[in-house]
Amino acid sequence: MASPQARRRQRSTRLLVAVVLLATAALAVAVAVPTRSWALSAVAAVLALALGAGATRITHAELLQSRRDAARDRAEQAQAYRTLTEERVAEHAAYTDHMEQKATRQLRALTELEEALTQAQTRAAGATRRYQAAERRADAAESDRREVEGELATARDALAAAELRISELTQQIDVLRAELDAWHAAEPVRKHA
Template sequence: MPSSISRAPSTRAPAARRRQRSTRLTVAAGLIAISALVVLGAVLSGSWLFVTLAAGLGVVLGAAATRITHSELMDARREAARDRAEQAQAYRDLTVTRTAEQAAHTATMQARIAAHEHTIGELEIALTSAQKRAAEATRKRGAEARRADVAEQEGRGLTVRLDESEERAAEAIVRVAELEQELDVLRAELAAWQTTPARRHA
């Protein structure tokens, strides 16, 4: 944007210089044409005086045209050098601007990379912690599974012992019933035996 603004006045200045240059070259060409006409007129007149004066005037006019052409050439060179200097300055300004933009872009990208690396580091730490927790949970789950297996085996053993105890208890109940029946028989026999002698004594 600044370069376009700075070039706006220079577009009008070269146009004015080109008009001035064309005017100077026209004047130089006119002087040469006048000197040629004067020399030709003097030659046609046949007078050596006129020829001599015309030759002197032609030399003066030619020198003036040469001077104007040389001055115009030097102005053109200076203008070209000034244009090249302006272009070089514009390129330098553009280079400075692009360098600043590149530096800003590089700083932004470096900041983003640093932020991404920080985030990656945090994620790696979180992943390591999660892996440790998962390993600990797996270990605890294995221990609990082993304890559950042991408890299940112990439970099966207790069930077997309980069944055996219940079976023994049932057998004991049956045996107690049998003993009670035997006791009742013995009591009956004892009672019968005790009453029998009393009848005999009577």
């Protein structure tokens, strides 16, 4: 395929030849008319007609070639656009696939995070309930401890009083035994007397 510069030079040459042919025809007519020769004018007219037809043919061929070149350029440009469009469509499809995969991954990650959050909230709610129950039990245990301590103090006081009473009673028993023993010891003497 010829380069655009080569085509321009060729066109210029063709058009230059056509102009030269028309100029030659005009010169022949211009030379023949002043001579007033019918034969020379007829030859000049036929020559002018032939040169004009040749120039027209060259110009027509140039015009057809220009149209073919323009059509070829448009076809090449259309093919380039088609190729570019196919590349863009492929790139767009790849980008769309990539973004859909990314969106799917993000949606999956979001779902997993929401599930993890739900589980964490459930565990936190359970832990809160267990903490509150333990706190209530601790409060109840503290209250029970205070009651038990009160009961223990009362029981200690009662124990101390009971021990004191036992001690007093033991002393009284000891005194009574001693008296009883003394009385028993004195009784055989009284019986003999």
